[in-house]
Amino acid sequence: MLDIVRQDNEETTSGAARVFTFFRDRLLAGDLKAGDRLLPERELALALGVSRPVLREALRSLAMLGLLDIQHGRGAFVRAADASVLGQALTLCLAPEPNILDDVLQARIAIECQAIRLACERASERDLQAIAGILDTLVESLDDPERGGGADYAFHLALVRASGSVALMKIYEAISPLLMRSHVERRRDTFREPAITSRLVDAHREVFLSLARRDPDQAERALREHFLIGDELRRKNLISNYQPREITS
Amino acid sequence: MLDIVRQDNEETTSGAARVFTFFRDRLLAGDLKAGDRLLPERELALALGVSRPVLREALRSLAMLGLLDIQHGRGAFVRAADASVLGQALTLCLAPEPNILDDVLQARIAIECQAIRLACERASERDLQAIAGILDTLVESLDDPERGGGADYAFHLALVRASGSVALMKIYEAISPLLMRSHVERRRDTFREPAITSRLVDAHREVFLSLARRDPDQAERALREHFLIGDELRRKNLISNYQPREITS
């Protein structure tokens, strides 16, 4: 086992990095599956030919990345890689940039528009039924910004899921937390105006119908229309929230 | 400084995790900028009230994430967050899934189609000139799969850059390494057929012209057309590469 570690790394890389890449490659190769338990730290350190602190540095790094679940007194377990890591990485990458929200929204539109095109080809009956169900929930919960926002999000998530593309889904999940905040806030601002909510429901219904008709161009158009409405609302809110301040200042 | 660490974390979290989130939050908040040098490990451990191994575990984790650049004999420096972290995270998330390549390609199409729409609105003259220059390189290097592939990639990257969306750009950079391989391979398979290469150049030129005309719908259509050509080629290659095996087996 020691030899394995030594052979696939130049001796220039330090110990902790060596152990880190060792486990990462094992994960990528599928040698380690989710739920697997690692050997105790002391044995592992001995087997890999490094001291316990060095091993721990590598293990902690993997844990911070969300790849390992280390439990006091129990051991270290391989965790199924989820999108939360991606989301964190994205957040860190985008942290120094200003006006991230608009930008991430563009990424969201990108993902969804492609997803709905794929969904028009690939969506199963179950997918369509799921989306239809969420649409009903959306209509029911018009007067509850919390539930309504949740249904709204669920609708779009179901769209992406119906595309059958894992990559799109993961990226969408990664950017979702960044969108969530604005999603609910906007809803809270606008849910009282019947004209807007009715337009919102119409837009969602139109998207769904186009998808059910398996018409990619029409579906994408409907979706873009929906986003335009949202954009318009955001501008309106920005203005109405900003004007008073300017007057008072 | 010790108090700061203690206050914004429950005492349930372990020391290394506490230090880790401490620095991560500092990075997110912008208190630590790229190029900044951290205090020596010994002083830092003292200041934060933890032992040196614990501090090292946290620092290592940050380094593995690409947020820190630890140099032997010099010190630890804050590194500008780049897309490579994102790419690694994405790779890890998608590792267990089969047929990732097609899937990532869908993500690429999603990003580019949205990017070109934005680019039609936002692209500067310099952006357009840059793309035009790459187009020339593309034409010149038709007979060199290596250079041609590079120019092809540069063309699409320039498209996304012209969108002016950092988020789209980062995500595109993140998925690029996963695409690179197939990109060059495909090119190597097809570059000898003049009919194909001429179609390829026409497709790129068409995309560029639509962008220069600031026509989002037309630009997206041209881009999708281009991807369809690529898809067609891929199928053809798959078939021609697969048939012989089936016969010989």
Added chain:
DNA sequence: TGTCCTAAATTGGTAAGACCACGGACTGAC
């Protein structure tokens, strides 16, 4: 005989100290 409680073994968490290896800066000799 069964159940519950306690104590030991297992395993991760933390600390302290010592030493090695690398880089840069200072100082001396040429």
Added chain:
DNA sequence: GTCAGTCCGTGGTCTTACCAATTTAGGACA
């Protein structure tokens, strides 16, 4: 003035010891 050697600061590693949480097994009691 330039070059080389040495010293200091810094990260890299190892050893050892002990603490804390969890599990498990064995013994006491009903």
